[in-house]
Amino acid sequence: MTPRAQGFSPPGGRAQRAWGSGRLSTKPGQGRTRLDTFYQEGCAKLRLPEMFDGTMEAVLINSSGGLTGGDRMEWRFSAGPQTALTLTTQACERIYKASAGVAEIDTRLTVGAGARLDWLPQETILFDRAALRRSLEVELADDATFLAVEAVLLGRKAMGETVLSGSFRDRWRIRRAGRLLHADHLALEGEIAALASRSAVLGGGVAFASLVFCAGDCAHHLAPLRRLLAGTQGGVSHVTVGGMEKLVIRLIAKDGFSLRKTLVPVISHLRLGASLPKVWNL
Numbered sequence: 001m002t003p004r005a006q007g008f009s010p011p012g013g014r015a016q017r018a019w020g021s022g023r024l025s026t027k028p029g030q031g032r033t034r035l036d037t038f039y040q041e042g043c044a045k046l047r048l049p050e051m052f053d054g055t056m057e058a059v060l061i062n063s064s065g066g067l068t069g070g071d072r073m074e075w076r077f078s079a080g081p082q083t084a085l086t087l088t089t090q091a092c093e094r095i096y097k098a099s100a101g102v103a104e105i106d107t108r109l110t111v112g113a114g115a116r117l118d119w120l121p122q123e124t125i126l127f128d129r130a131a132l133r134r135s136l137e138v139e140l141a142d143d144a145t146f147l148a149v150e151a152v153l154l155g156r157k158a159m160g161e162t163v164l165s166g167s168f169r170d171r172w173r174i175r176r177a178g179r180l181l182h183a184d185h186l187a188l189e190g191e192i193a194a195l196a197s198r199s200a201v202l203g204g205g206v207a208f209a210s211l212v213f214c215a216g217d218c219a220h221h222l223a224p225l226r227r228l229l230a231g232t233q234g235g236v237s238h239v240t241v242g243g244m245e246k247l248v249i250r251l252i253a254k255d256g257f258s259l260r261k262t263l264v265p266v267i268s269h270l271r272l273g274a275s276l277p278k279v280w281n282l
Helices: 192-197 218-229 256-270
Strands: 019-029 032-042 044-047 056-062 072-079 084-089 093-095 103-111 116-120 124-126 131-140 145-154 166-176 179-190 207-214 233-241 244-253
Touching: 019 044, 019 056, 032 056, 044 072, 056 072, 072 084, 072 116, 103 116, 103 145, 124 131, 131 145, 145 166, 145 192, 145 256, 166 207, 179 192, 179 207, 179 233, 179 244, 207 218, 207 256, 218 233, 218 244, 218 256, 244 256
Parallel strands: 019 072, 056 084, 072 103, 084 116, 093 124, 103 131, 116 145, 124 145, 131 166
Antiparallel strands: 019 032, 032 044, 044 056, 145 207, 166 179, 207 244, 233 244
C-alpha cells in the first residue's frame, strides 16, 4: 500500500491525515444484482453482507474512526441497469474538533435504467468546533428510482455534549437524464448553538434530517407519509420540476433517539415495507 493509504506522516512534520477512496458498481445477472467493480484504498473499506432477495447491500466503513480537519473521504457508486443497490454505513460518522482545515466527504452516485439505489448512511455526529464540507452528486437515468437520507446530530445529548461553534456545509445535486432535479445547499457557520436556537433554523432541536425520493410515482406516497409525520417536527412536499417528480422531507428532533423513531418508519415506507439495513440496529 502507498504511504498515503497507510496514513504515514508526510515529510516536513505535518500532522498525518486520514484519506480513503471506495468504488463499487453493479450489473444484472441471472435475475440478481451482481458485483461488477470493487475498489478500496486507505481508510475507506467496503463490506457486502449476504443478501437473499436478489438485491445488493454495501456497508461503508471509515477505519480511521472519525474525521477531523484535513481528512478526506471519497465514494463512487454505480447501480447498473435493472439492479438494486442499498448503501449504508457501519456506524455513525463522527466529525471531531478541527485544529486546522476542513474534513471533506465527496460522494458521487449513478443509477442506471430501471435501477434503484438507496443511500442510507447512519447519522453524522458533529462535535464542538468540528469543520465539515460534504457533497452528494447523483446522476439518474430516466426511469431510475433513488432514495437519499442524511441525518445530522449536533453532539450526543445523552452524553451531555453541546456544539457551540463550528462549520458544516452540505451540498446536494441530483440530475435525471442530465437535467437538474434537486439542488440543496445547507450552511451552518460560526455560532452554531445560537443559530440552531432560532425558530427559522432548528427551533432548539439538535437532530435533523433531509430525505429526497425520486421516482415516477411519488404523489401516492404523500398521504401515508403525512400520517407518519403527524405530531412530529417534520413535513413532506411533492414537487414537479420540468415534468420530473420528487418528494422532499425535512425532520427536526430534540435528540437522535427521537429522530430515529420518525426516520425508520418513513424510510421503511419508501422502501415498500423493506426493513432498514441490519447495521442500523447493531
